[in-house]
Amino acid sequence: MGPLAVTQLLALISLTVAMDNGLLKTPPMGWMAWERFRCDIDCKDDPENCIREDLFRDMADRLVEDGWKELGYEYVIIDDCWMSMLRDEHGRLQPDPFRFPGGIAKLARYIHDRGLKLGIYADMGTHTCMGFPGTTLDTINIDAQTFASWGVDYLKFDGCSSNPIEQMLGYPLMSKALNATGRPMAYSCSWPVYVGGLPPKVNYSLLGDICHLWRNYVDIQDSWDSVQGIVEWFSNNQDDLQPAAGPGRWNDPDMLIIGNFGLSVDQARAQMALWAIMAAPLIMSNDLRNLDNSARFILQNKVAVAINQDSMGIQGRRLLQEKNHIEVYWRPLSHSASALVFLSRRTDMPSLYHTSLAKLKYDTGNYEAYDVFTGSTVTGLNATTQFTLSINPSGVVMWYVYPEQTSKETETLHYQHNKASQFTFHKAEPGHLTVL
Ligand code: GLA
Numbered sequence: 338m339g340p341l342a343v344t345q346l347l348a349l350i351s352l353t354v355a356m357d358n359g360l361l362k363t364p365p366m367g368w369m370a371w372e373r374f375r376c377d378i379d380c381k382d383d384p385e386n387c388i389r390e391d392l393f394r395d396m397a398d399r400l401v402e403d404g405w406k407e408l409g410y411e412y413v414i415i416d417d418c419w420m421s422m423l424r425d426e427h428g429r430l431q432p433d434p435f436r437f438p439g440g441i442a443k444l445a446r447y448i449h450d451r452g453l454k455l456g457i458y459a460d461m462g463t464h465t466c467m468g469f470p471g472t473t474l475d476t477i478n479i480d481a482q483t484f485a486s487w488g489v490d491y492l493k494f495d496g497c498s499s500n501p502i503e504q505m506l507g508y509p510l511m512s513k514a515l516n517a518t519g520r521p522m523a524y525s526c527s528w529p530v531y532v533g534g535l536p537p538k539v540n541y542s543l544l545g546d547i548c549h550l551w552r553n554y555v556d557i558q559d560s561w562d563s564v565q566g567i568v569e570w571f572s573n574n575q576d577d578l579q580p581a582a583g584p585g586r587w588n589d590p591d592m593l594i595i596g597n598f599g600l601s602v603d604q605a606r607a608q609m610a611l612w613a614i615m616a617a618p619l620i621m622s623n624d625l626r627n628l629d630n631s632a633r634f635i636l637q638n639k640v641a642v643a644i645n646q647d648s649m650g651i652q653g654r655r656l657l658q659e660k661n662h663i664e665v666y667w668r669p670l671s672h673s674a675s676a677l678v679f680l681s682r683r684t685d686m687p688s689l690y691h692t693s694l695a696k697l698k699y700d701t702g703n704y705e706a707y708d709v710f711t712g713s714t715v716t717g718l719n720a721t722t723q724f725t726l727s728i729n730p731s732g733v734v735m736w737y738v739y740p741e742q743t744s745k746e747t748e749t750l751h752y753q754h755n756k757a758s759q760f761t762f763h764k765a766e767p768g769h770l771t772v773l
Contacts, residue, residue: 358521361549362584363646364618365491365523367412368396368405369456372557372592372622376418376467380436386624388418389436390444393455399625401451403633408642412491412523413448414456414620415441420469429483430459430470445488456491456523457484461507462499471498474507478514485518492524496531504528512547525589526551535574541581550587550618553578557591559599561731564608565682567591571615572655572664582616582652589618596623596632603732606710609635610678610735613645614653614666640709640737644668644676656697663690663728665697674739675699677706681728688728694738695720703741710735717741 370388380387397413400406419441425431432441445455459480462471472480472494484492494511496504508528515522526548532538534553544551554570557563567590571578582588593612595605612619621636635641653668653676666678677697681688694704699720706715710733715724718741726734 369414371416454490466497481514545586592622
């Protein structure tokens with residue numbers, strides 16, 4: 338096929354495809370196996386942690402019984418390594434018979450019976466990233482139909498073992514095939530990762546039309562370095578990425594790793610805060626059966642979740658990078674509210690940060706701020722009021738800021754109080770700004 342034919346075909350496909358089936362008006366929330374459980378298929382020696390139906394049932398039970406579902410964590414998503422190495426006699430993908438003896442449809446029923454939704458993984462290409470059967474252009478329709486027949490609610494469509502032309506054809510075709518099944522399924526596309534994540538190679542407006550969310554960048558790992566690297570890349574490229582997001586179309590900086598081995602409590606708060614600012618999917622990959630309370634409190638922080646799930650769906654931005662490695666992030670929210678995150682990328686000691694809302698481009702007016710992780714409220718702020726925050730190394734202070742006159746609206750939010758106040762606050766003469 339010549340380049341012109343490919344372009345024409347693409348134009349045709351994108352005219353006939355629209356993934357606007359009303360799903361994911363706010364970023365998806367749930368749990369996914371990959372970062373924590375990877376491709377552990379050793380059920381003999383590691384029965385608790387291997388990829389098999391019991392693991393997903395266990396996580397579904399935890400989501401329901403431990404208060405996750407009522408907060409919105411509803412998707413249980415199978416990642417790579419669920420498949421049998423061979424398709425069945427009708428050419429359909431099938432699960433590994435030993436690790437998923439009940440089949441995916443039965444697992445979907447178990448999950449649906451608990452008011453949750455099931456996600457599954459497939460790969461545009463000859464093989465998945467771990468070498469299981471892939472979905473090639475000629476099997477897209479049958480795979481979409483198979484997933485629909487099993488009652489799948491969400492597809493993560495990876496892109497290992499394919500070339501850019503196959504991806505350019507395959508991702509829109511899968512969108513069309515999912516739509517054609519008549520079953521509403523959320524569609525997560527890894528396409529951008531495989532073509533560098535940025536325009537002109539990535540067409541974010543086309544992606545927003547065909548996918549509900551997309552992975553833009555490298556895989557998250559269980560470390561603060563990895564979280565920082567992802568945040569840095571998203572912020573450095575925010576002019577290209579931030580406008581692409583909105584209800585039904587989300588950038589995906591990858592899973593929440595809170596509750597695993599790599600993050601301190603401060604770093605875990607930082608991941609939660611920054612994922613809320615970025616309007617990122619809140620998809621945890623951790624062991625919900627063994628989660629300490631600090632991780633649970635962070636992931637179940639109702640205000641952080643409410644900020645992430647704000648109905649306007651505007652992705653936030655990095656506003657400032659100070660020379661002393663303090664950064665400020667901001668996201669506009671409904672009801673004239675906003676969220677601010679003050680991140681310290683320092684590695685020495687808690688740093689004092691002096692600023693005012695005016696310095697952060699807020700309009701004149703009176704504001705209140707709720708400190709999301711300490712549960713304290715700052716009243717009597719106006720734009721020029723100077724305040725000082727203490728920010729822990731590789732930690733954040735996160736504020737939910739709202740105009741004073743609408744403060745009653747915040748009474749509907751049930752705040753999580755889990756730590757004493759961390760900041761000092763003082764009023765300064767109007768117009769007085771502290772220079773850093
Ligand atoms: C890729 C994806 C990961 C995960 C693995 C599975 O690396 O980016 O999120 O799905 O494949 O093999």
